[in-house]
Amino acid sequence: MVSCQDPFPWRLFIALLTDDLKVSAREQVEYMLMEDEDTPFITADEEVKSEIRTCLCKIFSSFEKELGSLLEADLSSETAEVKALPSLSDLDWMCNILPKMDLMKDFVSSWVEISCNILAVIQDKKFDSTLWGVKVKLIEVVGKVLDAVGFGNVILPTPARVHLLKIWLPYIRRMKPLLDLQGSEEMGFPYKMDEDLCQNIEAAIVSLVLALPSNDQADILVDWMQTEQVRYPDLSEAFEVWCYRTKAAKRRLVVGLNGIDNGTVSL
Template sequence: MRGPQYHGYRERRRARRLALSLPWYTGRSSGSSSRSGEDDEQQPGVNGGSGKMMHLDGVRNNSQNMTVMEMGTGPRFGDDLTSDVVLHLKSASGEREDEEGVPEIVSTLYLHSSALRKSEFFEARLSERWSSNAAAGCSSNNNPLQVGNNNVVELTIDKCKDPQTYIRCIQLLYVPNRVKHTCFVDIQDALNILEVAAELLFHDCVVACMRYLESVPWPPGQESVIRSCVSNLHLQPSEDLRARLCEPEGIHDVKPVDIMQGVLGELLTLVTNGAPSKAREITERVLLANVQSSTSSAFANVNEVVLFKELQGNLEILKVQLRKFANFFSWNGHQLNVACSALRWILDELFTLHIADEAVRMFSEEKELAQLMVLRIYQNPFTETLFFILVRMLQALQKGEVLSPRSVRLTLLTTWLPVVAKLGNDNDSFGHEETQKNLEDGLGAVVETLPMVDQEIIFRIWIGACLKSRRSWPDLSEAFELWCNKLRQAHRETDLEKATIEVLERGESSCSEAWSKRKLKFVTLK
């Protein structure tokens, strides 16, 4: 006859087998069974319906999950010696079926009603009124099993698409609320458990999933997945998660476009004040992303607003310093150089984004800036930048990158041609030969886009401002000769038209006389 030591050994072996079959087993020994109440390291048990265990793949730090589960003072998940509920998980139809085509049990869990009642789903099925009326997909045994001193109720959940996720979610019934959010592996794991928790009406787990999702970093593309999951489950996201998903209720009357405008404005101010190249690169990427085809046109409008605001601001800074320079007052050379550099960069961005039309109009109307440029010519610090801007605008008009109205083209030339002539003719050391050539070509090309009557205005300015100087620069003689030829051609066409009209009039008069004579002859004969 075997003594009590043999039975204790058998129970320890049984607990050891249960521990080895668990997916989170870390290799520690079990000690005595939970029935003795002396083993603090007992491992929970989960039995598969086919004799094999369902392993949870990719679970991170599962030993930590077990430690968390053991923080509670209540029953342990999977303890078949104290459980009063046996839950069978069946696979979805068509996935795993027996010979008769009935979905087979893929996992059997030994649970406790005190933990299951935290879920409204299980609370309803464990109630006395539900025990007498088994529902579809979850049935209660009319003759509970007798294990020790406990009545064991058998329940079944059908159509489990992912039994592993159901097991993970049910495990969280045993985890204290304050640490539930630490049991998730990653975002996808939290979303999977969220779906099951919503189905089981396990509200504490839903809250823990929301808390996890609102706090951890999201890999690229995960935001749309999270939004879709929460929406499909008809769940109300937490306030912080809603705000992070940019839902209207979460940002309290602040539009994403307004947020972008404020942030982009700060970036532009930083860049135009001489920030390092990294800030400029980031700003350029944001500007380009705002005009992508997949982005709302409202963000493209944000680019225009902030860029033109910064352009106007730097023009004002420039004029302030030029006033001091022109009047021989103390002026800030560094600030003026920063403004010149900012104007060049802003103009490049406007042309890159194909929104430079307004910049051309603004510059054509800068009468005050044009006057400041000719008050003090020598060593003017803005001359080089001015010519760079003019060359860029004239080339854009010449190539059709910018389609400005006739009035804007005319105003641009009438405003800046006298300034260009003054700066270029009175300062022999001005500019590079390439810059001067580009200016001449651009001015001549834009002049040719104007009607002949507007060209007359430009050429009168050119004759008065350029030809009387020694250098006679810029040289628009080619465009001027072409205009003169057009005048002669127009005169010849006018003369030809007049001659044609006279011939027609004479011919009509001759026909009338001949007709009158013929009519008179006819009357006489009659």
């Protein structure tokens, strides 16, 4: 194991792109980022951050390439799963490392940018009843992205936050009952959204919705109420808060207008 006095093994991030060294590289990086007196020197190093950003771009590029190739190639479902999962798993792991380097915004921005491309592939009819492992892993990664944005660890412009929700909320809403159904019909079906994952995603979405401007909240909540499947995620809390805020805003407006009228009369 590398000692704390050794330079941060930032080049090990490149090993994430090769299976042989991946496990060892992850262990090295995780060890170097353990909380101790040397950690701030590592996480503040701009050379380290630059290398990590480069590696992150390569992993995103690899993931997009592998995912896109699934539509072009005539692969079995097992082969397609094996082809797409490694780079997605790398991205999932990076979500655990980047917050320690204050680089999660780089990840989130890239994820938002390619979200439409991801869903264009994964929601193709060709994969309606396959790629369950990839679909669940996508939800796990999206959950971390929503958590980062929803609870203020990553600050995005309002249009980007709205885009993130409008892209991934329908996917999550659609996949949850499909995974539950598949699990009930197939004994030992390994792909599911566990309770903790469901709760974390729901809490992050509610927090994210409530931080949006009122009109954007209304658009998302109306869409949520109009769907047949509204049990998950449950946005009732967000809806109740939106109703209360809207009612309070109207009251303030009425009071303000009455004050203006009274002032005009007194003049």
